[in-house]
Amino acid sequence: xxxxxxxxxxxxxxxxxxxxxxxGTSNDVGGYRFISWYQQHPxxxxxxxxxxxxxxxxxxxxxxxxxxxxxxxxxxxxxxxxEDEADYYxxxxxxxxxxxxxxGTKLTVL
Amino acid sequence: QVQLVESGGGMVQPGGSLRLSCxxxxxxxxxxxxxxxxxxxxxxxxxxxxxxxxxxxxxxADSVKGRFTVSxxxxxxxxxxxxxxxxxxxxxxxxxxxxxLSEFQVTQAxxxxxxxxxxxxxxx
Numbered sequence: 001x002x003x004x005x006x007x008x009x010x011x012x013x014x015x016x017x018x019x020x021x022x023x024g025t026s027n028d029v030g031g032y033r034f035i036s037w038y039q040q041h042p043x044x045x046x047x048x049x050x051x052x053x054x055x056x057x058x059x060x061x062x063x064x065x066x067x068x069x070x071x072x073x074x075x076x077x078x079x080x081x082x083e084d085e086a087d088y089y090x091x092x093x094x095x096x097x098x099x100x101x102x103x104g105t106k107l108t109v110l
Numbered sequence: 111q112v113q114l115v116e117s118g119g120g121m122v123q124p125g126g127s128l129r130l131s132c133x134x135x136x137x138x139x140x141x142x143x144x145x146x147x148x149x150x151x152x153x154x155x156x157x158x159x160x161x162x163x164x165x166x167x168x169x170x171a172d173s174v175k176g177r178f179t180v181s182x183x184x185x186x187x188x189x190x191x192x193x194x195x196x197x198x199x200x201x202x203x204x205x206x207x208x209x210x211l212s213e214f215q216v217t218q219a220x221x222x223x224x225x226x227x228x229x230x231x232x233x234x
Contacts, residue, residue, distance in 0.1 A: 003154070032219075034218070034219035034220070036219070036220035036221070038155070038221070040155075045205060045224040045225065045226055045227060046147075046155065046205075046221070046224055047224070048210070048220055048221060048222045051210060051218050051219075051220035051222070052218055052219075052220070055218075057210075057222060089154065089155050091155075091157070091220075091221075093219040096169065097160055097167070097169035098157070098169060098171070099145075099157040099160075099219070100157065101147075101154060101155045101156060101157060102154070103154045104154040104155070
């Protein structure tokens with residue numbers, strides 16, 4: 001149950017796009033489509049923004065998109081806005097009713 | 111509205127026990143799997159455990175296996191996390207979260223509703 005690997009930080013200017021990677025193995029990210037992403041603002045609970053690799057819950061702007069290639073999943077935030085500044089976490093189902101999180105990425109809007 | 115409210119956190123000495131509760135409202139609780147996720151302040155998220163809708167099938171992370179037990183009372187729309195043999199490294203905010211279901215009531219293996227969290231501090 002090793003954590004997924006995310007870059008500790010990412011940044012972009014308003015209006016730009018930024019992509020955050022999430023690297024696992026064939027036992028988690030590479031083996032399942034159950035990849036989800038969460039946004040967490042300071043002092044708040046996480047919020048689901050992407051599930052099943054590419055799907056967005058109702059109410060999540062289409063500026064947020066997800067993808068996967070092999071054992072690496074990615075979250076892209078397009079048209080960066082100030083309110084996108086937050087911590088972002090990926091998670092993957094790892095079989096046997098086990099989930100594993102990434103270490104988190106702090107996104108800064110410059 | 112759809113809501114999860116955790117309670118039961120507090121300070122306990124190493125080796126002690128605590129029981130967390132998570133009260134659900136606004137959705138048909140007995141259809142949904144429920145997870146516990148924890149977060150050391152200033153650090154990342156860690157999945158802890160899941161209990162499925164039948165209340166029978168449960169799984170927990172290796173880091174808590176044999177010490178933490180998840181259970182639920184569907185009549186009270188509440189899920190519990192019994193934490194025994196607590197260690198300093200169990201200090202964290204504990205969140206309960208709902209397992210997302212598709213329109214066909216199939217798990218989508220994501221956490222779509224979260225509580226506000228309850229703080230557990232293990233310290234001598």
